[in-house]
Amino acid sequence: MTGCPARYDEELGYWVVDDPALARAVMLDPETFRPDNAVLAHTPLSVKALRVLSAVGFALPPTLANNAGESHRPIRAAVARFFSPARVAAVEPLTRSLVSTRVATAMSALASGDQLDLVQSIAAEPPALVLLHMLGLHDVDVPALKSWSQDSLELFWGRPDADRQLELAHTAAEFYTWLRTRTTAARSTPTDDLFGVLVALDLTDEEICAVAYFLLIAGQETTTQLISTAFQRCLGRSFEAAEVVEEVLREASSVPTWRRVTARPAVIGGVELPAAAPVLLGLTGHGGPADLAFGIGIHRCLGAGLARLEARVALECAADLLSAVRLVEEPPMIDLLSFRAPKRLRVVTRSNTSDN
Template sequence: MSGCPARYDETLGMWVIDEPDEVREVLLDPETFRPDNAVLAHTALSVKALRVLQGAGFTLPPTLANNAGPSHRPIRAAVARFFSPARVAAVEPLARRLVAERVTLAEAGLRSGAVDLVEVVAAEPPALVLLDVLRLRDVDVPALKAWSRESLELFWGWPDEDRQLELAHSAAEFYMWLRRRVEAARRETGDDLFGVLVELGLSDEEVCAVAYFLLIAGQETTTQLISTTFRRLIGRTVDDAAAVVETILRESSSVPTWRRITTAPVSVGEVELPAGEPVLLGLTGHGGPADLAFGLGIHRCLGAGLARLEARVAVECAGPLLSAVQAVEADPPMIDLLSFRAPKRLLVTLPGGQALIRTNVDRD
């Protein structure tokens, strides 16, 4: 620990707080440290990108992660029912089957060359599990994965104007798909996520806002957690999968930071922060507990239990494979955004085998 409770980062334009006790205090004080900036685009969007989003009616009113108002509690309560301990436990057999099937595919691929463990094993099971938990059907999973990765880059990355325009078109496409699902739920309400939110009395925009980030964060960050864990375990034997996952959550979780904004002048240790200042909280890698990776208080991640289960199951199913392979790239290309970090790919091969690169990740 640096001993400095808060420091201003000129490059980021934010106050950075890494000391776990201070991070805890910030998260438990949502009145002073509001979540209003939690899902704002880190890089200001260009006029062209904004026009694309506006053309799709894209808007993200306060609902969950960015909501400090009275509507937060009922929305959170409605969504939390999908992630109850009983529902999470019930989905383990599905998670295990999905990962085991993909480990078998990876083993087959290794007979002819290198395999990307992110693409083949880690990518789709979290999405399929989440859709089952939320009772959503008829979802194009590859499209959801692409929308998710591109939305994370749009809101937490540093894209230039040309890249922003590409990402905005993707986000607009995702948002229009969400609107169609909301319209269908209003015609015939069911027991899935959209039906529950419509029954709660939310506006179309509020339902879309909840679903937009829930369908991203509920599966893409788990894929990233699994990918990060797999990278640590290549060539190693796993004795306790749950303990490995807890170590990753403490040291290098896929969500290393999160944002808040001050509502009034406030002291963090002996450092005075003015009102209206953006704050970046270090959630992992600074000596804090594993739980801090999921946040604390009224905005704690609703899917924490599910993410832990899926990561543990992935390690248990892939353990023998991970111990038998070797990495092709010592430093694989990374997803490296303000609040998300994980390997883009993990190319592995059997010792002594030819490294035949097969991956759809072209941008490093």
Template sequence: MTGCPARYDEGLGYWVVDDPATAREVLLAPEIFRPDNAVLAHTPLSVKALRVLSAVGFALPPTLANNAGESHRPIRGAVARFFSPARVAAVEPLARELNASRVAAASTRLAAGEEVDLVQAIAAEPPALVVLHLLGLEDVDVPSLKAWSLDSLELFWGTPDEDRQLELAHTAAEFYAWLRARTTAAREARAGDLFGVLVDLGLTDEEICAAAYFLLIAGQETTTQLISTAFHRALTRPLDPPEAVEDTLRHASSVPTWRRITATATTLGGGQLPPGAPLLLTLTGTDGPADLAFGLGLHRCLGAALARLETRVALECAQNLLTTVRLTEDPPMINLLSFRAPKRLRVTALQPS
């Protein structure tokens, strides 16, 4: 592979692309570097886990992130309307209200001498509440959605052993059963929410559930992780919030890598790759542009503007708090193939000198 910018990582089982220009080249050529493996389980699912998922009809046909077919554009177009520039801008007051109230509650606890986890206290719920509002979804148990999301990310992008995989499969099945129920309800009583729009598009139940499954995870959990990372960096790198958002995206995004697979034997940067070569693209931390963290081209993240807005607002609301606290531990990390962020950020108030 002389001259090829992709290096094969035996442990991961991927050709790793670290050069931002080459990653950009790959993302902008979906007919050559297909997204078919984008949401495949990094650790092959065990027979027991597959049985649990099969029992609820779990299926992930191509819809959004993993779709290189003709159905991608209409599905993406229908979902994109929920994230139009006007709708994203209009949701800022809600995001600010949600963050400000949580910062105020955390500040009160800190002043009383308590230890506070900034992830759970501030970063966790606002992104979920905001995206549910945008998608027109009501009566959603947010703590359950957060738990389902974290477990699904670990199931599909982690390295769980068989026992842990089975636990994760049960929660993924619970999530999928909930999606099935919402899809059935949308068919019986049409509405303008996410499920109603996907029903009106003529999608099958499996396609609706697949689109909603990862949209409801990516639309909020990755933003929670981006905010958590931005908070962590802000504790040692004080920057103005807009600058801090771009700094985090450039150097430590919550989605540091993404996957592609070669459709045929192809040339990449002067080197040859075989057909079916799985690629792992490094999106952040390699001196590339901040925008690369959201991908490029046909599969660019639909919620890029929303994630930027929510992270900026969270930093603005927490700016004063972040200058008056200290970490009480080295934060444990979510460290998956394509997702990385602090699991928690335990802090206490700084004592007057």
């Protein structure tokens, strides 16, 4: 069945479409293949988890990735202005400075014989700091944002057991409470940051929080994952940064799959699907173009250009370091329905023969 244009995977509970041309066609037909399930929890939320989220008014109404309605266009246009080509190009010096500082610190530690996790020491924070700068957001606890982001991805795209799901729900509720606080502040004092722009669109508090919730996650955590995968591929060898970025996007993007649901009975490559059929699209690793990793059509990733720039700059800044180190363990992986990357990359210098 692996060669079928669309095959039903009993374990996943989705019709899986790996052919790049068919995945592209599905994304270009949002009326038939709707994005309504794009941010639904892969593992249904327990009653206890739902109570935790409900207590803070947690809601994810249709806004960006999960919106096929009329409100999608104005919300997308407002957010897209933060990621214009000119603004992306202008942020390269900041990106280079943030990464270079961390690379220098890492090289000093390695020279002293220390082990180092390249994910936490280099890849983790620069994408978040760059995103916050671009969105005009200040006084944000970046380690907290990273923790919120990772936990939210696991909650919505992982398979946590009941106890773990409850832990993750508390973290998501904490994040959402912070988003509500920022939204309330933007209503009382007009600003030109992300929250101020969304308030000016006359969105509800729930819509504003929904936009910010996934934008603040996807806009930086997936880039950290992209950089981490690129770092892993470049250990101990010379490379051309831009080529590696495109290679990773083609073969092992941090977002390997995405979801759709049929609005009515539909056909994919001659395979008939019923109405309300959940579809899982393979975006990377199946011979398609690098650009497919960011989607296509009205829901194409707004941060595609920024992600490419940040990954390229990270590789350029870390080139000497990457050529001089080796792994000390097989990297544990983030392995969620739609997100995959090394969780950590523990390394020592290649001249260091001790793994302790």
